Amino acid sequence: MRLFLFLPIVALLMTSCAKPLADFAVNSSEKKVTAPIHFDNKSKKATTFHWDFGDGKTSADPSPTHIYYHSGRHEVTLKASDGKKSTIKKMEINIEPPTHCEVLIETEFGNMLVQLSDATPLHRDNFIKLAEQGFYDGLAFHRVIRNFMIQGGDPNSKDENSQALGSGGPGYTIPAEFVDTLFHLRGAIAAARTGGPMNPEKKSSGSQFYIVQGDQVDDAYLSAREASGKVRYPTSVKEAYKAMGGTPHLDGEYTVFGKVIQGLDVIDKIASQQTGPGDRPVKPIRMKVIVIK
Numbered sequence: 535m536r537l538f539l540f541l542p543i544v545a546l547l548m549t550s551c552a553k554p555l556a557d558f559a560v561n562s563s564e565k566k567v568t569a570p571i572h573f574d575n576k577s578k579k580a581t582t583f584h585w586d587f588g589d590g591k592t593s594a595d596p597s598p599t600h601i602y603y604h605s606g607r608h609e610v611t612l613k614a615s616d617g618k619k620s621t622i623k624k625m626e627i628n629i630e631p632p633t634h635c636e637v638l639i640e641t642e643f644g645n646m647l648v649q650l651s652d653a654t655p656l657h658r659d660n661f662i663k664l665a666e667q668g669f670y671d672g673l674a675f676h677r678v679i680r681n682f683m684i685q686g687g688d689p690n691s692k693d694e695n696s697q698a699l700g701s702g703g704p705g706y707t708i709p710a711e712f713v714d715t716l717f718h719l720r721g722a723i724a725a726a727r728t729g730g731p732m733n734p735e736k737k738s739s740g741s742q743f744y745i746v747q748g749d750q751v752d753d754a755y756l757s758a759r760e761a762s763g764k765v766r767y768p769t770s771v772k773e774a775y776k777a778m779g780g781t782p783h784l785d786g787e788y789t790v791f792g793k794v795i796q797g798l799d800v801i802d803k804i805a806s807q808q809t810g811p812g813d814r815p816v817k818p819i820r821m822k823v824i825v826i827k
Contacts (some may be wrong), residue, residue, distance in 0.1 A: 554580035556614035556623040558597075566630035567826050568647055568796070572599045573610070580614035603638055603826050605631035636795075636826040637665055641675075641819060643804055646745070646797035647826075648723055654711040657725055657738065657791035662825055664704065664741055670823040676700065677813045680805045681749040682781060685726060686821055687742035694818055700742075707737040711789050717771055718785050720778040721794035721801065722746045738789050745794060747805045748780035756782060 557576040565571060575583065575597040585593040587600050588608035602608065611624045635650040635658055650658040664670060672692050676699040677685040690702035708725065718724065723745050725738030756772050759765055764786045767775070775782060794801065808816045 552579060553619045553621055554578065554614045554616045556580065556612050556621045558610075558612050558623060558625070560610075560625070560627060565627060567602050567605050567632050568636060570599050570601055571627075573597060573612075575612070577612070577614040580616055580620075582615045582617065584613040584615075586611040586613075602629045603824060605629045605827055632826050635662060637661065638824040638826060639670075639797075640822040640824065641800060641804065643819070644797055644800040646794045646800050648792050649795045650723075650792040651713070651716060651790075653713045653715060654789060654791040656708050656711055657789055660708055660740065661743070661791070665823040665825050669704065669741060670821055672820055672822070674818045674820050675804055675815065677744075678805055678807060678809055678815050678819070679813050681747060682805075683744040683746050683748075684801060684804045685742065685744040687726070687739070689741065691818075699812065699814065703742060704740040706740045708740060708789075710736040710738060711791065712736075712786060713790070714766075716790040717767075717775070717780065718746050718748070718782055718788075718790060719771075719774055719780040719793070720746055720748045721798050722780065722790045723792045723794065724784070724788045724790045727788060736787065736789075745801055746781050746784075747801050748778070750779050751775040751782060759783065759785065 555578040559574045559576060560571060561574040562571040573585065577583065583594060583596055585598055587610055589602055589604060591600065593600070607626055607628050609624055609626050611622060613620055613622050637648050637650065639646040639648060650661060652658065670687060673686055673689065674691040675684045675686040676688055676691040688699050688702040690696045690698055723743055726742035726744055727733060727736060727738045756767055756775060759782050760767060804819055807819065810816050
């Protein structure tokens, strides 16, 4: 009878002494920057989790999905706990670099991942140079027009009280790079510039840019643009304009040098903000630009 009572007590003690076991696997076939990577939690006897992805980011989700914005080796650490005891598992993963030049534009409304075009090397290289210098960090989208575009890159926008927005820059311009494969579709990023007879060569601002939100486009509108003799649209581009929208009246007038490939909804959120005189958002919408490497 005593032995019968002793066995459950021993089993209880063994159970209470057991530690949680931290364990996980990487459940993603593609391990490169900007690609979502899923971590499959296989831990046992744990109730809380702490992930360190090795890039300064953490998570408490049981099985998180993480996006890396820098290539190279990262040590991932999972700490699994039952509230009293914990164990740790570490794993090193190698993140491959991007196949194209990409930048991340961070805002309070979310992030936009932008792919820069190799067909416009002057604009591509200049944008990367300024981003690496931290030129864009803290600047605002100073001009926002719903169903048209959101514009930023003026260094004067760091000052909330500045009234001279739209004319600032790094002190130089960039020659136009008009390419017959780049158009003002929704999500296009293009260089702002001085208009009119003062700029007959249509040189771009050295830093200011805009991202197209655009409006609906139909065949009649595109045909009218072609009739002007300034642009010809391949069938695929016409279909894209009708499906996505854009601002085709700017084609051939301003240099398009890339496109948003993730975060199109962020454009809509920014474009919906209340604006005042000069299409300036009432509340400053600031950015940080990170070069993906």
